[in-house]
Amino acid sequence: NAGVTQTPKFRVLKTGQSMTLLCAQDMNHEYMYWYRQDPGMGLRLIHYSVGEGTTAKGEVPDGYNVSRLKKQNFLLGLESAAPSQTSVYFCASRLQWSYQPQHFGDGTRLSIL
Amino acid sequence: SQQGEEDPQALSIQEGENATMNCSYKTSINNLQWYRQNSGRGLVHLILIRSNEREKHSGRLRVTLDTSKKSSSLLITASRAADTASYFCATDSGGSYIPTFGRGTSLIVHP
Numbered sequence: 065n066a067g068v069t070q071t072p073k074f075r076v077l078k079t080g081q082s083m084t085l086l087c088a089q090d091m092n093h094e095y096m097y098w099y100r101q102d103p104g105m106g107l108r109l110i111h112y113s114v115g116e117g118t119t120a121k122g123e124v125p126d127g128y129n130v131s132r133l134k135k136q137n138f139l140l141g142l143e144s145a146a147p148s149q150t151s152v153y154f155c156a157s158r159l160q161w162s163y164q165p166q167h168f169g170d171g172t173r174l175s176i177l
Numbered sequence: 178s179q180q181g182e183e184d185p186q187a188l189s190i191q192e193g194e195n196a197t198m199n200c201s202y203k204t205s206i207n208n209l210q211w212y213r214q215n216s217g218r219g220l221v222h223l224i225l226i227r228s229n230e231r232e233k234h235s236g237r238l239r240v241t242l243d244t245s246k247k248s249s250s251l252l253i254t255a256s257r258a259a260d261t262a263s264y265f266c267a268t269d270s271g272g273s274y275i276p277t278f279g280r281g282t283s284l285i286v287h288p
Contacts, residue, residue, distance in 0.1 A: 106280035168219035
């Protein structure tokens with residue numbers, strides 16, 4: 065039981081390049097989330113999904129796209145990377161009840177040069 | 178925007194001492210959660226307290242919730258060097274399953 069797995073763990077991109085971050089969970093959770101964490105800013109929600117085939121915008125969605133084609137996977141895409149997107153990205157999942165905690169992956173550290 | 182705000186931003190104590198950190202929030206909540214984040218790792222859930230609960234314990238952790246003051250506290254008793262981490266509170270409000278996180282308290286426990 066791996067929980068939440070994020071791929072890759074580290075990546076360096078050049079401005080304008082695109083890439084996809086993968087999040088996979090094996091807990092059959094309905095809800096999945098993508099956050100970014102910057103120094104002194106806490107966690108900010110980028111996009112989230114309440115079930116297979118659904119996605120919604122969070123607090124800071126600009127410059128990112130997401131897809132949830134399979135229940136266990138939630139993909140985060142950077143269309144044209146910018147230095148402002150240098151951050152640590154965390155994926156989380158949760159059962160479909162508000163009295164359940166979120167489970168987090170260990171993050172993807174992304175640097176955009 | 179952050180719903181919860183932790184206080185203090187940083188806390189430095191000696192091993193064996195108690196550590197207390199606080200979380201204040203703005204709107205009514207369904208529940209409040211505390212998470213720990215070790216350096217370079219993801220967040221790990223510690224305790225969830227519902228809005229109709231006032232206190233919960235888990236091992237050396239004690240969480241209180243005062244909905245009239247819109248605040249919560251996390252107490253770690255007899256701290257250990259391994260407790261060194263950042264601690265975040267998160268709140269669930271209304272019909273949303275989207276927790277809102279604070280900026281965190283950085284705890285350093287000196288051996």
